[in-house]
Amino acid sequence: xxxxxxxxxxxxxxxxxxxxxxxxxAIAVLAYGLLQTVVDAWYAGAAAASNARLVTRxxxxxxxxxxxxxxxxxxxxxxxxxxxxxxxxxxIYQEPKNFFAQFAVSDNYLDLYPExxxxxxxxxxxxRDRKGCVVGRQLxxxxxxxxxxxxxxxxxxxxxxxxxxxxxxxxxxxxxKVTRQMMFHWEYLNETVRKTARRRADQVGLYxxxxxxxxxxxxxxxxxxxxxxxxxxxTLTETEQAFQLGFVAMSNEIIAAIRIxxxxxxxxxMAVMANTMAMSARERTSEYATLKALGFGPAFLxxxxxxxxxxxxxxxxxxxxxxxPLAASAFKKAAGGVFPVFEVSRQTILLQIGCALVIGAAAAxxxxxxxxxxxxxxxxxxxx
Amino acid sequence: xxxxxxxxxxxxxxxxxRGDQIVPVLTDITLDIEEGEFIALMGPxxxxxxxxxxxxxxxxxxxxxxxxxxxxxxTRLSEADLADWRAANVGFIxxxxxxxxxxxxxxxxxxxxLLTSLSRAERRERVExxxxxxxxxxxxxxxxxxxxxxxxxxxxxxxAVIADPTLIVADEPTGDLDRNSAADxxxxxxxxxxxxxxxxxxxxxxANAAHAAKSVVHLEKGELIGTIKGRGESTVEE
Numbered sequence: 001x002x003x004x005x006x007x008x009x010x011x012x013x014x015x016x017x018x019x020x021x022x023x024x025x026a027i028a029v030l031a032y033g034l035l036q037t038v039v040d041a042w043y044a045g046a047a048a049a050s051n052a053r054l055v056t057r058x059x060x061x062x063x064x065x066x067x068x069x070x071x072x073x074x075x076x077x078x079x080x081x082x083x084x085x086x087x088x089x090x091x092i093y094q095e096p097k098n099f100f101a102q103f104a105v106s107d108n109y110l111d112l113y114p115e116x117x118x119x120x121x122x123x124x125x126x127x128r129d130r131k132g133c134v135v136g137r138q139l140x141x142x143x144x145x146x147x148x149x150x151x152x153x154x155x156x157x158x159x160x161x162x163x164x165x166x167x168x169x170x171x172x173x174x175x176x177k178v179t180r181q182m183m184f185h186w187e188y189l190n191e192t193v194r195k196t197a198r199r200r201a202d203q204v205g206l207y208x209x210x211x212x213x214x215x216x217x218x219x220x221x222x223x224x225x226x227x228x229x230x231x232x233x234x235t236l237t238e239t240e241q242a243f244q245l246g247f248v249a250m251s252n253e254i255i256a257a258i259r260i261x262x263x264x265x266x267x268x269x270m271a272v273m274a275n276t277m278a279m280s281a282r283e284r285t286s287e288y289a290t291l292k293a294l295g296f297g298p299a300f301l302x303x304x305x306x307x308x309x310x311x312x313x314x315x316x317x318x319x320x321x322x323x324x325p326l327a328a329s330a331f332k333k334a335a336g337g338v339f340p341v342f343e344v345s346r347q348t349i350l351l352q353i354g355c356a357l358v359i360g361a362a363a364a365x366x367x368x369x370x371x372x373x374x375x376x377x378x379x380x381x382x383x384x
Numbered sequence: 385x386x387x388x389x390x391x392x393x394x395x396x397x398x399x400x401x402r403g404d405q406i407v408p409v410l411t412d413i414t415l416d417i418e419e420g421e422f423i424a425l426m427g428p429x430x431x432x433x434x435x436x437x438x439x440x441x442x443x444x445x446x447x448x449x450x451x452x453x454x455x456x457x458x459t460r461l462s463e464a465d466l467a468d469w470r471a472a473n474v475g476f477i478x479x480x481x482x483x484x485x486x487x488x489x490x491x492x493x494x495x496x497x498l499l500t501s502l503s504r505a506e507r508r509e510r511v512e513x514x515x516x517x518x519x520x521x522x523x524x525x526x527x528x529x530x531x532x533x534x535x536x537x538x539x540x541x542x543x544a545v546i547a548d549p550t551l552i553v554a555d556e557p558t559g560d561l562d563r564n565s566a567a568d569x570x571x572x573x574x575x576x577x578x579x580x581x582x583x584x585x586x587x588x589x590x591a592n593a594a595h596a597a598k599s600v601v602h603l604e605k606g607e608l609i610g611t612i613k614g615r616g617e618s619t620v621e622e
Contacts, residue, residue, distance in 0.1 A: 010486055290476075292467065294496050377444045380482070
């Protein structure tokens, strides 16, 4: 109790210095948490993706489609339960900054995604309307879409202004599911394209394949690709998770840069904290010498210095931790839907706590060693 | 048969290294200090009196010679054992009081008792008695910055005696005080010596302060040049 009181009083001896250090720590822990959450958000799509679904695409590139005729042949392979079509539409809603994903999908597509929950009546309404579309909750909330709204979308890959009627709003089963997307009938797209650009009709961007057992994903993938080997459009089949990670891999350098920045932030505040502790310890050299003269050993001084450093880092870290969810919420809003899933994970919180503790411990090492080694007679002569 | 002196110094020597030079500070010091003595170490600056005090207090080590306190050769103790020995046997009074500025007078005096096995209640009782003894019972919740120099030194004296040490070392205890406060502190030290039978070794420049001691030991250029005994009978006048 006595020691704790002494540690706490020491920590706030120079109030301004301690407050500034606490503010710096809070900002650093907050920044670290936000940057880690950005990285997590980047992987959120892949994390939410399933290993029980396969994605079959053109082996050359995702840009090249596959023939519609592949659908039946894929369905005939052992272990395949469902085959759904999906084409990237890439349209613009009002202006380019309002980007969101739009897919033309076959009617069985949602059967493969039990994590998306669409009310039955809305599902029926969607199936009945050729121009109907379904939008995710996150997207609907962002733009204020309601059932019955007409969405004019300007095609970039498929020219013209397309109109879709919102017939359903689907929810994610939990917060990790990205529902910032829109889906509409693949047949509507194909029929329209058949009229305007016949050569591009009956082409599928990719097939999403449901399988009976995720353990067989690799062998089924190989079987699918074997069927189309040496054809004009060879396929590349992989799990949906691997497919999503392939997208994330395109941003590896950016993610690496974000990670490095987050570590640099911690290193900088570690240096600031170490400086604060070094200054405090240097000013108290004669006090430490006095304590040693009275019979206190180096261990006691080490406890005082480590304790003081830990008190400051705990307060700074706690503020940083408390502010992180608020800042994450504001960041998500400011990012305008770029990160549909932007939740501070438990792992990030633990990392933040770990960082604060490591900063506290690291900052105290050198001052504690110096205090432990100082000769009493030299220390007593020291001027704070 | 007379008992052995409390402090026995035999051919004690100490030198410091300044760059390439070795500067002798104490040379061939032989001195006995009896239990219950009150000695003033006097001499000009650089004469080695503070170094001698530091050696006797066990916060510095001699280069050669013997240093026995209560029959124990403290030069042979490890750092940890020496720290324990100081905690049990030596009380310190410094020129600038060396109190912990964030702690109250009570907490400062309590500090040495943390190294004992006393309970919290026992510590509290002893601190209150000691602070009352130095006349600061009504100031025990004040931090040093709220006390005058004389009061701070009285807190330091209370801290020095709280663990009931055999030996009290004081380095210029009145050096930072006005005349009245200095006299007050010296009177208190005389009481510690006479009433509580504490052995006190005090370094001072001040002849008036030295007058409070029973004996005065003179040092010059690191050598013992003389001892005057039989003083300190009268109280110090303010």
